[in-house]
Amino acid sequence: xxxxxxxxxxxxxxxxxxxxxxxxxxxxxxxxxxxxxxxxxxxxxxxxxxxxxxxxxxxxxxxxxxxxxxxxxxxxxxxxxxxxxxxxxxxxxxxxxxxxxxxxxxxxxxxxxxxxxxxxxxxxxxxxxxxxxxxxxxxxxxxxxxxxxxxxxxxxxxxxxxxxxxxxxxxxxxxxxxxxxxxxxxxxxxxxxxxxxxxxxxxxxxxxxxxxxxxxxxxxxxxxxxxxxxxxxxxxxxxxxxxxxxxxxxxxxxxxxxxxxxxxxxx
Ligand SMILES: [Zn+2]
Numbered sequence: 001x002x003x004x005x006x007x008x009x010x011x012x013x014x015x016x017x018x019x020x021x022x023x024x025x026x027x028x029x030x031x032x033x034x035x036x037x038x039x040x041x042x043x044x045x046x047x048x049x050x051x052x053x054x055x056x057x058x059x060x061x062x063x064x065x066x067x068x069x070x071x072x073x074x075x076x077x078x079x080x081x082x083x084x085x086x087x088x089x090x091x092x093x094x095x096x097x098x099x100x101x102x103x104x105x106x107x108x109x110x111x112x113x114x115x116x117x118x119x120x121x122x123x124x125x126x127x128x129x130x131x132x133x134x135x136x137x138x139x140x141x142x143x144x145x146x147x148x149x150x151x152x153x154x155x156x157x158x159x160x161x162x163x164x165x166x167x168x169x170x171x172x173x174x175x176x177x178x179x180x181x182x183x184x185x186x187x188x189x190x191x192x193x194x195x196x197x198x199x200x201x202x203x204x205x206x207x208x209x210x211x212x213x214x215x216x217x218x219x220x221x222x223x224x225x226x227x228x229x230x231x232x233x234x235x236x237x238x239x240x241x242x243x244x245x246x247x248x249x250x251x252x253x254x255x256x257x258x259x260x261x262x263x264x265x266x267x
Contacts, residue, residue, distance in 0.1 A: 036265050038079035040154075042071035042105075047089030054090050054109035060132075061088060061112070061139075070143050078265045080154055096142050098149040105146050112139050115190055122193040134186045141187030144171035157261050164208045165217065169254040172221045177255070181222040181230065188218030216240065224251030 044067035049055045061067070071086045084103040091108035098105045116135040119126060126134065148167030152159060159166045175184035195211030203210060209217065219240060223230045224247030234240055240247075 035267075036079045036081075038267060040080040040082040040084065041075040042080075042084050042086045044068055044071045045085060045087045045089075047087060049090040049109055051090060051109075053113060057109050057112040057116075058088060061136075064136075066136075066140065066143075067107075070140070070147065074147060074151075077267060078151070078155075078262065079267055080265075082154070084150060084154065096146050098146050098153065100153045103150075103154070105143075105150050107139070107143060107146070111142065115139060118190060118193050134189070137180075137183035137186040138190045141171050141175060141184060144174050147171075151262070155262075155265055162207060162209070168209075168214055168217060169221065170258055172218050173251075173255050173258055176222060176225045176251070181225060184218055184222055185233070188215040188222075191215045191218075216243070220244070220247040221251045221254060224248040 046058055046062050046067065049058060067086050067088055074080075082103060084105065086105050086107070088107045089109060091106060091110060094108055094110040094114045096105075096107045096111055112135060115138045116131055119131045119134045119138075145167045148170035149163065151157060151170075152163060152167070171187075172184045175181060175187075191211040192215040195215070197212070199210055208214065216237075216239075219233055219237060220243055223233045223240070223244060227244070227248065234244055
């Protein structure tokens with residue numbers, strides 16, 4: 001746990017896996033079709049905050065060029081039909097969300113603060129440096145979760161099942177393919193920590209899976225991607241043992257689905 005390096009700028013690696021070959025072989029799609037034209041990009045915007053704690057996070061993320069990295073990865077990898085916006089700023093509440101009407105993805109600084117507080121108070125005995133690392137990993141994972149929503153909307157991608165689960169898979173697969181599986185585990189662990197273990201009716205009615213379920217879903221994908229490398233996860237969470245033999249298929253299915261969905265838009 002919490003042993004990940006910062007997984008920035010790895011999206012291109014994933015696109016390398018997803019790029020269409022378009023030269024022979026029956027893919028079941030129109031192999032000879034023209035490429036989808038690239039008519040847009042994500043622009044980035046850091047909105048200043050009067051709150052010193054929130055501004056400190058913004059300064060940190062601006063310093064590592066987080067928005068530029070996330071937007072650049074998407075822009076360099078996929079043909080988008082129109083421009084969109086990736087904004088970081090103070091929202092007045094803790095969240096991250098895609099707004100279809102405005103073609104805008106908002107990352108609230110309050111969420112970064114909440115993630116950091118959750119890790120700091122989670123009884124893990126983390127150093128400040130580890131708290132920051134886990135927060136960045138989780139915030140970045142949430143950013144790609146929201147990018148999943150954005151791509152589904154912008155590219156009119158079909159989904160079956162819950163879209164929230166699909167974009168959890170999108171973000172987790174990107175992390176894994178970028179060599180940052182342990183960072184995805186950090187993000188999953190955030191949901192483990194915030195889940196109080198008692199689901200209220202409002203939790204059950206929500207479009208997201210329960211926090212613990214999201215955690216185990218991330219764990220299964222990461223473990224399934226390389227059961228030897230991630231064997232420690234089963235030791236730490238033996239309740240996963242019954243599901244574990246099927247995690248490789250879960251990982252392959254999620255990777256295959258997203259790869260095939262995005263292939264027509266890969267630059
Ligand atoms: Zn979502």
